[in-house]
Amino acid sequence: MVRKILKSMLGDNLTENNEKLAMVNFGIILIMFVVSAVMLFFLPEQIPILHNGATNYPVPSVLGVWLFPLIALIINMTFIKQGRLSKMNSAIFGILLIVMLMFYFSVM
Amino acid sequence: MNRTLYKILLRSKNSTIVWISYVIVGGYMGYLLWYLWSRYISEPVSSYRMLVSFLVIWLCTIAAIYQIPDQLCTNRYIKNVLCYPISHKIIVSAILVRIAVIQFGICFMAFGSQFLFSPQQGKDALLAGITCWLLVCIGDMAIALISIIISRFSPVSFEGYGFISFQYGSFLAVVILAVRAIVPILSQTDILLQMREIWRPEKYLFSILLSFFMLMICLGIAIKYWYIRGYLNVQNFQYGSVGKEIKPTRIKNPYWLIEWKRVTRNKELVFFSNIKNLLTIVVLSILLFQNFGQFRLEGVYVMEMLPLVSCCAVNTISSTAYSGDMNRFYYAFLPISERKIFLWKTVQGFFFGESTVLLFWIGIILFRSIPVVDACLLLAYGSLMNYACSWMGGFLDYKAPRMANSTNELLHGNTGKIIVLLVSIALTVMEIYLTDKQIISVSLLPFAVITSICVVMIEVSCCMFGKEVFHD
Structure with a gap:
């Protein structure tokens, strides 16, 4: 499936290297989805997703928990579309996963 | 169909x-x-x-x-x-x-x-x-x-x-x-x-x-x-x-010309990317200002310095200096100096970035009543940090150019930009912290100018004496 997406987006520019990097990115995003789904059982009913100074804007966990994985998915699609897959960008997805985990533990 | x-x-x-x-x-x-x-x-x-x-x-x-x-x-x-x-x-x-x-x-x-x-x-x-x-x-x-x-x-x-x-x-x-x-x-x-x-x-x-x-x-x-x-x-x-008659001219500085042509023939790089940078700075400034209480950053010119340094950091010209230059593949076997190319790339990045710094500085002068000496120091700080950030962006792109397949150069160099932004903001925050806690007994603006002079001097020395760094 990943290869098909990459083939349709990158066409002749698909190489073994960017295929591997896309796999890594999709793998991290999948982990983010799974972790978010699992964390739903431990998170409070509402989690803050926005804050303006000292004011927080909480939303139900069922709604807010998917924000991080979906943002990561959009970013990954954009990277693939623009042919910008690199080790640095994969590292950013890793950092995003860590940030997400830290956020979940801080609101628990 | x-x-x-x-x-x-x-x-x-x-x-x-x-x-x-x-x-x-x-x-x-x-x-x-x-x-x-x-x-x-x-x-x-x-x-x-x-x-x-x-x-x-x-x-x-x-x-x-x-x-x-x-x-x-x-x-x-x-x-x-x-x-x-x-x-x-x-x-x-x-x-x-x-x-x-x-x-x-x-x-x-x-x-x-x-x-x-x-x-x-x-x-x-x-x-x-x-x-x-x-x-x-x-x-x-x-x-x-x-x-x-x-x-x-x-x-x-x-x-x-x-x-x-x-x-x-x-x-x-x-x-x-x-x-x-x-x-x-x-x-x-x-x-x-x-x-x-x-x-x-x-x-x-x-x-x-x-x-x-x-x-x-x-x-x-x-x-x-x-x-x-x-x-x-x-x-x-x-x-x-193609059919236009080109007058014979003597190219005085080929290094300048290479970079000038790269920048000017790409309208996205100059225009849309600057618009995007300005929007980024506005959003970033709003976020920083709204959360100042949490960061506990206090000082006389803190509100001016952080957006100014953000303006300097998001320099598309320098952060795409190599990844957006198709000629870079020929530099390795042509009798040209890598250091000179790097120098002129950073200088052009500085000039393009300076327009944003000047606009921002004029805005500050118009909307805030600042003494003349402080206004001059603020401009000096902005210009020095602009060169420092242009150098950093260019250096990151020189050492790790992006191998993008896309011809869309609008978003090139974002990773470099983020790193430069983080480094420059960290430096400014450190200056604010040191002066706020009175670890250094100099007021913020002169101290920031002195620090940025030191940073620029280190970068210029690296460019002048670091032959190995540039494989010259």
Whole structure:
């Protein structure tokens, strides 16, 4: 499936290297989805997703928990579309996963 | 047939899974937006339909301004299909329909989410969505019509500049209009109630439909009589310089020329990227100012220095110095100095970045009463940090150039930009912390200027003496 997406987006520019990097990115995003789904059982009913100074804007966990994985998915699609897959960008997805985990533990 | 033609004309295709992903993401974002509005803003949900229409029209118009003139008139692939028995109307409709479908998706996401959120208002949401999409289509057709008129009736030697002026002028006009309209709406919510009374889609639907069909007829006539001639005029503009007699000139500084040509021939790099940078700085500044209490950063010029250093850090010219330069593949075996190339790349990055710094500095002088000495120190700090950031951006791109397959250079070098931004902000925060806690007994601004002089000197020394670093 990943290869098909990459083939349709990158066409002749698909190489073994960017295929591997896309796999890594999709793998991290999948982990983010799974972790978010699992964390739903431990998170409070509402989690803050926005804050303006000292004011927080909480939303139900069922709604807010998917924000991080979906943002990561959009970013990954954009990277693939623009042919910008690199080790640095994969590292950013890793950092995003860590940030997400830290956020979940801080609101628990 | 339209789909195949579109693939030929734009070399673009997306798989079903990608479209499904976009739909899921769009649906989620739309629902979240409606949820936040209904939960945290006291006005009834129906009041925000007007605001959503406004945002959707704004977003779709910007996309149309960027895409339609490029895809319709300056697209070189159209030439390849002109020899086949394909009507001009089919070529234009393949492009316009595709854009309209994407815009329909955006409208559907915005209003469909409201349908999910409050099903009892589904009929109103549907009507508002359709009206909004029709308005967007009217905008698309108007843009296409203006593009055809420019391509057909402006002199061949002026054609390209006409398109650039039209695209950038209308882009800026739309952005300024939107900002001027949205700010009062968000600050005074009673305006929304007044607008809800005035704006009733069912009242204006007939007029909108009439305008839609009239514009469609006008566009049909324009395509039939002017499009192909106009398209060929634009193509002639692009290739017209081949036959031009070039006066013999002596190139005084080839290093400067290489970088100058790289920057000036890429309109996206200079214009859209600077717009994007300014927007980034505005958002970043708002976030920083709103959270100052939490960061506990205090000082006399803290509010000026952080946005100024952010302006310096997001320098597209320097952060794309190598990854956006196709000539870099020849540097390895040509008898040219890598250090000199690097120097002139950073100098040009500095000059382009300095315009933003100067604008920001003038703004500070005009809107804040600052003593002359401090104003001069602030400018010196901005200029020095601008060179320091330009050097850092260029160096990162020299050591790790991005090997992008895409020709779109607008977003190149973002990783480098982020690193430079983090480093420069960390440096400024450190300066603020040291002076605030009185670890250093000098006031903030002179200390920041001294630090930035040191940073620039280290960078220049590295450039002068670090032969190994540049493989010279």
